[in-house]
Amino acid sequence: xxxxxxxxxxxxxxxxxxxxxxxxxxxAALAFGxxxxxxxxxxxxxxxTLSNQLFGTDYPLxxxxxxxxxxxxxxxxxxxxxxxxxxxxxxxxxxxxxxxxLADPYILGISAGASTxxxxxxxxxxGAGALSLSVGAFAGGILAFTLVIxxxxxxxSGIGLxxxxxxxxxxxxxxxxxNALTSFVIAQSANAEQVRGVTFWxxxxxxxxxxxxVRLAVPVSALxxxxxxxxxxxxxxxxxxxxxxxxxxxxxxxxxxxxxxVVTMITATxxxxxxxxxxxxxVIPHAARFLVGVRHDRLLPASALIGAVFLVMADxxxxxxxxxxVLPIGVITxxxxxxxxxxxxxxxxxxxx
Amino acid sequence: MIRLEEASWRAGxxxxxxxxALHVRRGETFGLVGPNGSGKSTVLRLVAxxxxxxxxxxxxxxxxxxxxxxxxxxxxxxxxxQQADTAERVxxxxxxxxxxTPWLSMLRPFGPGDxxxxxxxxxxxxxxxxxxxxxQGLSGGERQRVHLARALAQEPRILLLDEPTNHLDIHxxxxxxxxxxxxxxxxxxxxxxLNQALECDRVGVMQAGRLVACGPPAEILTPDLIARVFAxxxxxxxxxxxxxxxxxxxxxxx
Numbered sequence: 001x002x003x004x005x006x007x008x009x010x011x012x013x014x015x016x017x018x019x020x021x022x023x024x025x026x027x028a029a030l031a032f033g034x035x036x037x038x039x040x041x042x043x044x045x046x047x048x049t050l051s052n053q054l055f056g057t058d059y060p061l062x063x064x065x066x067x068x069x070x071x072x073x074x075x076x077x078x079x080x081x082x083x084x085x086x087x088x089x090x091x092x093x094x095x096x097x098x099x100x101x102l103a104d105p106y107i108l109g110i111s112a113g114a115s116t117x118x119x120x121x122x123x124x125x126x127g128a129g130a131l132s133l134s135v136g137a138f139a140g141g142i143l144a145f146t147l148v149i150x151x152x153x154x155x156x157s158g159i160g161l162x163x164x165x166x167x168x169x170x171x172x173x174x175x176x177x178x179n180a181l182t183s184f185v186i187a188q189s190a191n192a193e194q195v196r197g198v199t200f201w202x203x204x205x206x207x208x209x210x211x212x213x214v215r216l217a218v219p220v221s222a223l224x225x226x227x228x229x230x231x232x233x234x235x236x237x238x239x240x241x242x243x244x245x246x247x248x249x250x251x252x253x254x255x256x257x258x259x260x261x262v263v264t265m266i267t268a269t270x271x272x273x274x275x276x277x278x279x280x281x282x283v284i285p286h287a288a289r290f291l292v293g294v295r296h297d298r299l300l301p302a303s304a305l306i307g308a309v310f311l312v313m314a315d316x317x318x319x320x321x322x323x324x325x326v327l328p329i330g331v332i333t334x335x336x337x338x339x340x341x342x343x344x345x346x347x348x349x350x351x352x353x
Numbered sequence: 354m355i356r357l358e359e360a361s362w363r364a365g366x367x368x369x370x371x372x373x374a375l376h377v378r379r380g381e382t383f384g385l386v387g388p389n390g391s392g393k394s395t396v397l398r399l400v401a402x403x404x405x406x407x408x409x410x411x412x413x414x415x416x417x418x419x420x421x422x423x424x425x426x427x428x429x430x431x432x433x434x435q436q437a438d439t440a441e442r443v444x445x446x447x448x449x450x451x452x453x454t455p456w457l458s459m460l461r462p463f464g465p466g467d468x469x470x471x472x473x474x475x476x477x478x479x480x481x482x483x484x485x486x487x488x489q490g491l492s493g494g495e496r497q498r499v500h501l502a503r504a505l506a507q508e509p510r511i512l513l514l515d516e517p518t519n520h521l522d523i524h525x526x527x528x529x530x531x532x533x534x535x536x537x538x539x540x541x542x543x544x545x546x547l548n549q550a551l552e553c554d555r556v557g558v559m560q561a562g563r564l565v566a567c568g569p570p571a572e573i574l575t576p577d578l579i580a581r582v583f584a585x586x587x588x589x590x591x592x593x594x595x596x597x598x599x600x601x602x603x604x605x606x607x
Binding site for chain 2: 099101230233234236237239240241243244246247248249250251252289293294295
């Protein structure tokens with residue numbers, strides 16, 4: 001991009017038309033997610049089901065079909081959207097706070113820690129019910145992230161934020177450790193059926209998603225995105241580092257604590273519902289930057305929308321790519337995400353050169 | 354305006370700066386000189402509020418820096434650090450707009466007034482025509498000027514500059530220093546070049562974490578003091594063209 005005399009036209013209006021376009025894409029993706037699946041269901045049936053459930057109309061429908069649409073597909077699609085939005089925004093926030101293009105909840109070990117926490121609750125039965133699963137995941141995620149940051153700082157200078165490479169290496173170590181812990185817990189205490197279930201869940205899996213999960217995922221995701229949006233300007237101020245943010249009036253420690261808490265909350269909630277889904281938090285923010293630039297007041301909503309659409313579509317692909325079988329959604333995001341990761345690495349090298 | 358009262362800062366057990374007592378008056382351009390590692394940057398970071406004194410106090414307009422909210426402090430003081438880089442694809446204008454951060458909130462979004470302040474700051478450092486350029490495409494000198502514009506957009510009463518003339522060619526060095534002197538702010542500037550320090554209203558000399566001398570440059574920067582602090586021989590020469598005095602250096606061994 002030759003940045004010569006072409007001063008870009010200012011788009012302070014936040015691009016309302018783009019926002020509407022994004023929302024339309026999200027609704028289209030949700031509709032697509034509800035329509036596509038192993039059982040072919042006529043669009044008319046889908047439409048009538050939604051009408052029956054939402055507006056109390058009374059179209060006669062076969063209960064099985066109505067059940068598939070309302071309880072299985074729609075819940076999956078909504079949770080996928082919430083999850084995609086939440087993870088993408090988490091990636092944006094971590095990349096800004098750590099000033100690292102490779103940061104995301106998966107790579108930094110938050111997802112692995114959350115998995116360990118959730119598995120402890122699931123297998124050992126510490127507490128019970130959906131909430132305690134998320135609480136376990138949250139505790140595990142916070143613990144993992146604290147360890148990763150601690151390790152990176154210990155390995156670095158000791159003052160300020162660690163170097164870019166160190167934090168990623170620490171994240172890898174943390175991920176390995178917590179995945180090993182998870183395997184250990186499973187091997188020690190789970191029966192064969194639990195092992196199968198947990199293994200499938202760990203790869204990122206949407207099959208078990210029902211309405212209670214929607215009622216957990218959507219508010220957490222929405223709240224998370226709103227809190228991050230409220231910090232958009234503070235995140236911008238991190239452009240030249242935390243010290244520079246301090247001198248521009250940002251309460252850096254408070255901002256870091258709040259936002260890392262929010263990111264961990266989002267990640268833990270999503271992990272407790274769907275298992276660890278990788279690469280969404282990494283690749284989507286870069287795609288969004290490519291479209292709307294680096295300013296967070298535009299980047300955060302754009303990432304949320306793109307992440308939501310992406311994960312709904314990934315879920316559809318995971319259901320139809322192998323006939324008669326549902327792949328873990330994590331497999332699909334990794335198939336897209338790993339090459340994306342490679343592209344970011346290569347571009348990063350070019351920028352440093 | 355800026356007052357350090359016996360301020361010290363320790364990293365672990367090591368004292369980086371010790372018992373700094375310094376008063377910078379309103380509107381003055383104060384130069385801070387000293388060898389590498391003598392603590393100049395640390396003093397600036399104490400005043401900026403990036404570091405908190407281990408003992409002693411930093412007062413801005415009589416208020417203890419630690420009692421100011423970050424926002425209020427940032428409306429008062431702007432800091433141009435020695436090196437602040439980014440890998441983000443920000444434009445020059447994006448970077449300068451960051452300076453408005455302490456003045457904005459959710460209820461007070463970026464408006465036309467802020468646009469004017471940003472445009473004015475860009476103009477003052479001569480970067481108006483490059484507002485749309487990306488950071489990665491800028492030279493070291495241009496980056497330094499963008500940081501200065503960002504600091505000006507903060508509309509501070511106090512400007513802290515850490516070796517602002519590094520990376521600059523000689524023309525840019527002179528024009529940055531002239532600009533800083535012309536600004537109606539109190540400026541505390543860490544400098545390497547003692548001849549540039551001669552142009553300041555007053556100078557402070559740092560050595561091994563202490564402030565060893567403070568006053569008008571012509572009185573303070575004596576050959577004797579320069580020999581003690583910088584371990585070089587210094588001679589004052591007079592430019593026959595205009596009578597301006599400048600310092601010539603040589604290694605003391607010679």
